[in-house]
Amino acid sequence: xxxxxxxxxxxxxHKETIQLIKMHHEDHIHMILxxxxxxxxxxxxxxxxxxxxxxxxxxxxxxxxFFYSLxxxxxxxxxxxxxxxLMIDYVYKDFGFAHNDQIISSLVSxxxxxxxxxxxxxxxx
Numbered sequence: 001x002x003x004x005x006x007x008x009x010x011x012x013x014h015k016e017t018i019q020l021i022k023m024h025h026e027d028h029i030h031m032i033l034x035x036x037x038x039x040x041x042x043x044x045x046x047x048x049x050x051x052x053x054x055x056x057x058x059x060x061x062x063x064x065x066f067f068y069s070l071x072x073x074x075x076x077x078x079x080x081x082x083x084x085x086l087m088i089d090y091v092y093k094d095f096g097f098a099h100n101d102q103i104i105s106s107l108v109s110x111x112x113x114x115x116x117x118x119x120x121x122x123x124x125x
Contacts, residue, residue, distance in 0.1 A: 031096070034094075034096070038094075068119075068123055072116075072119050072123075081108050081109075081112075084108045084111070084112065085104055085108050088104050088107050088108060088111070089104055092104065
């Protein structure tokens with residue numbers, strides 16, 4: 001069956017196959033680089049988290065309560081669902097998922113309530 005095709009067709013097919021293999025390898029390389037970038041970012045942010053915790057532990061109680069109140073209002077404010085949609089969409093695309101309005105809307109509606117509950121539980125004690 002291979003002998004039936006002209007040589008130019010086989011060469012074209014061979015070139016297309018090589019091109020597809022290269023694209024496949026490039027996708028895998030990008031995925032590995034993306035994962036290593038995320039891990040590096042997580043390590044750096046963990047270091048910053050330790051510095052922020054030390055900073056907050058050294059503050060007096062009134063300043064602590066002000067910062068907690070400010071942060072919870074900024075990050076868990078129910079008045080900003082569009083900002084949360086943008087952030088979740090960015091993270092969603094960052095992990096390589098396709099855009100899906102239903103998933104993003106459900107994450108926005110549940111994620112804010114979960115964060116609010118966690119902050120109230122942590123800082124009520």
